[in-house]
Amino acid sequence: MNTRIKTGFLAAIILTVIACRPQQDTVVSQETKPAESGYADINGLKMYYEVYGKGQPIVLLHGSFMNIPLNWSRIIPLLAKDRKVIVAEMQGHGRTKDISREISYEGMADDVSGLLKHLKIDSADILGYSMGGGVAFQIAVRHPEQVRRLVILSGAYAHDGWWPDVEASFATFTPEMFENTPIKKQYDSLGNDPEHFPEFVKKVISIDLKPYDWSREVKNIKAPIFMAIGDADGVRYEHALELFRAKGGGKMGDIYGLPESRLAILPGTTHIGMMQQTDWLIPMITDFLDSDLNAPPPTF
Template sequence: MKKNFVFPLLFWLLLGYGQERSIVSNWTAFTQALNIENKQNWNFRVTAKIRKDNKDSSSNCGLWCRIDNKDGSNGFFENQYYGIKVTNEWKTYEIKGIINPNAQTINIGAFAQDNGDFYFDDFKLEVNDAKSKKWIEIPLENSGFEKDIAASNAWFEGIHSQRITHVKHFTVGASDYKPFSGNKSLLIKGQGIIGSMPDGKFMEVNGIKLYYEIYGEGEPVLMLHGNGQSISAFMNQKDTFAKKYKVIIVDCRERGKSTYDKTKELTFDIQTEDLKQFLEKLNIKKTKILGWSDGGILALSMAMKYPHMVDKIACSGANIFPEGVKDDELKSMKEMLASFTKENKDHKNDIFIDLLNLDLKYPNWQYEDLKKIQCPSLIIAGDKDLIKTEHTVKIAESIPKGQLAIIPNASHYVPEEKPELFNELVIDFFENK
């Protein structure tokens, strides 16, 4: 998946999410925004006490912070989720940095992902003017959550001070269960989020273990997520498709709960072999495939290499060579790769580097190669997709039974942005004989 090459939430947190509405996601944030126009170039640090109650080690939580500039751009950004593993014991976590010269607002808050009970207490924001070693505390409203959260406008669910959203499958409120101090703490509770369900299973294939979940009955539909995603990418599709099909959603290697072999390069070829063996072990002779972004690339790859196993494919936001991605997105990916490589102490960024290299190096097909695909193929993209529109059109034209759908007023995130339209479009295609 392009641009959200690390995790889709990175993209959302950097840009802010579109409109004020309820959304479906595997993560949420609880945020307070403060004006810092008179603190430009100052040092800052944000701290909070955090713990979680959850048997699932793959879920996590943490602090996050983003600075919004006067010109509408984003400055400093850090989501601590990726660098820590919160336990069931209260600990202090910290983010620190320098306030941008053009800074206007600092957004700080709690972040939680997947199923579990996530607790936060005693948020604190401090600054100094770089000339003094003395830290000055900037008061936060209801920093210990002792007051009624609902009665205050200071904290809001979401990631942008002007666009408050509610995320389905999460509840946010105060809890009196074992607070760090005082009588209450903040509790963010995630429930019923796919990718972390108790009936999920693992299957050994191609030297690794793939995690998967199955829903519904009928003809099989294999759903394949993007580069930095996991099973939860299809939270907007699972229920609708499970009414008609046997929905099989899998974490690709190095993502979600699936494992990987560090000695082997992450490529689309090796992932295609993973999927072949996976379907064989499930005794699935033939399947429809719904792929999003890199998952769409894998759908194309399966249809080319193992046509006898593929009935139909629907691909959203796929490309067949790196240059099919818009130039500014490729540039951004290269810059992030350089940054992750430079800061790769103790191999902490190895997986992120693998994911970036996957999309910067592969696939390397030609349009002529797509003539091998003999199954009906629906090629989808948003009109504001990260994939060049002319590239998407050419892919559809190059497949003998290819069909094209460009979704208006949509980006690379069509399955999330317009789930009803997207689901209806794909199901109609799958059902059309």
């Protein structure tokens, strides 16, 4: 792994924080303040969560090293206008303190399942970004009855879903890379033990150092899936296309009708830049979630 790539990923980490922060002129109205927040006792965790708005519930799952304000500040006000938005912080992230178990996609999926039960929500739409996309896939695999529809932003369902150089870069991450970054400062400010930060970094990155492939299980998910990647993302185009074809894509909709699932490749968009594309993403996400799956194909 050359120095340019390692430096690029460090810059990307910092840019994630900058990209996901709300603009300075954004006014947080009463509607975008949490109606409920707190800690749920889930699988040995005290899992921090917040709830905004009213309506059909949607759960937002953040990316690696992130938390609610860093990942979702721009998204929450837009979705909470007509939905119940549930946001949670995964094991070791934000205000959810780490415990003595490994961090895994499967474990985090079970935690989110437990949170939905704690909130007495039978079924919800699930939206995951990057690491959160992997968690979202696992929720649909392990707890299908709790998933209405699935939105995956820049996420992968197999370790080789990433471009090879991106996958190789995961092994180069070190705690020292985060020194003096906003992510490290956020970690410390939320009451975490600074001495635990190196272990936190190693545990989070470990989930992508072990080969995984959920292709068979993910292709058999019954819930409709909307998968979006950037044309300059870390996720391979073929990876997204393979899932879309398995979910009914690859046919002319004017003849066969639209598939229940959807795929978007956003132009001029990187992995980090995905979270900046709210003008494109929010209309596409809400149209997918509100769509009539039984609608007939268009006629002339």
